Structures are given as structure tokens and as C-alpha cells.
Amino acid sequence: MRNMSITGNVGQDPTSRQVGNNQVADFSIAVRRNRPNRDGNYGADWVRCSVFGKRSNTVMKYFHRGDNVAVSGQWSINRWTDNRGKDQFGLELNVNDFDLPHRQRQSNQQSDHSQGDPFAGSGDQIDVTDDQLPF
Template structure:
């Protein structure tokens, strides 16, 4: 079985091209920055995954996805290779998108996590001191 599920942010606006011919098909390419669960000192904290969406999914990407948009992607991994202009063989790994959808609101996406409610590094919202009586729990 070849199935991958990713949640991350678009690193740039999708690059969309249309195939030639009578029934032109959208082909959208974008890169998803997916946070790593664990990281070692000196290592990057995210992986950058190339995604390709065809047809209606490509049109959706062109219309709605922008740099910083947080989405969930379901698809399959596809590997390939080609010879570049210098004669070197280049290997590729892409996710062919079967589904993608938003995982946060448009307002949250525009703020990119810089909203008025601070979040600590452990993923929990910081609650200001002195509002204990306003909380529905203790």
C-alpha cells in the first residue's frame, strides 16, 4: 500500500501549468513544510515535501492555496529520475495529491499563528494570571 498523510504549510504559492490539447488539465506543484516531531541540535525542524495535484485538485490549489496556508494532504509517493543538462542523473520524490483540505480558518492562516492568544512551546495556550474566576474549571 502506498499512502501518505501530511499536515503542513505551503512554502510558496503553487506553480500551475495546463497540459496541451483539447482537454487541458491543471497541474499544480507546491512544496509543503511539515514539522518534524523530534529534532536534534543543528538539524532542520521541518521536511520540505514536493506535492503535485492534477485536474480539479490542481485548479483548487491554484485558486485557494497561498504561501503559509496550512493544509492536510492525502496522496501517494512517486519516485522518478531524469538526466539533467550536465549529464547527471537526478532522483525525485513527490507526493501525488489525492485529496487536500484546509486545517485552519482563513483568519488563523492570515495570522500564521501570530494571533492575540500566545501559545507556549509545549503547544498549550498561555492563560494570563488573575482570571481564575472566569474559567469554567479550576
């Protein structure tokens, strides 16, 4: 099986389409290259992604242009001829699983604040007796 996992940024807001009885969300991800080019800039490779079924609703609701996402699924190479007659190739991913790392951090930060951070304060000294220490 040809599976892969990638992390990158959503290129544009997802679009929705109907395929038979399935709802499909389509979007692309820019994956930053590891090495800079001669000009010192890091390029990106683009991966076209599709999510089928009920999970496409989640993608439509929560994925937005620029969001950092992690996706995994089955990949394939798509080949086509552009309007100039030149052969083009592109990587496509049928997404089985996805995550929004930045949303996870935000929700963790919100839950941490709701429970009260014992180390966050106004900088005032905290009075603690020896009996309150666990050691």
C-alpha cells in the first residue's frame, strides 16, 4: 500500500463537490522543502488532497488558507497535459486521517487557562509553608 504522511500549510480554502452519494472536500497543501535554493529561499512542493464522506464536513469547517495541517493517506501520481501541450505531474493524496496542530495547541492553552495555571500570576510572592511541600 502506498501511504504517506505530510505536514504543511493549506494553500486555499477547501472546495466541496459531490461524487455519487459522497461529499468530497478538495484542498492543496504546500510542503516546505528542507534546503534553500541558490537565492537562499526555501521552495515548496504542492500536494492535492481529497477527503471523502462525513470527514469532508470537518475539513470544510476547520481548514482555512494558511493553516498548518498534518494529513496522511494513500498517494498517487496524476499526469496531465497543460494548455501549452506540456506534460505535467502532480502528487495527489486520498486523505484517511488529518490533524490541525495549531488548533490542538489553542484548545490546550484554553483548557489550561480555564483550570488556572499555578505558575501564572502577577509576579507577587507566594506564601508556602514547609508542610505544603511534597518533598
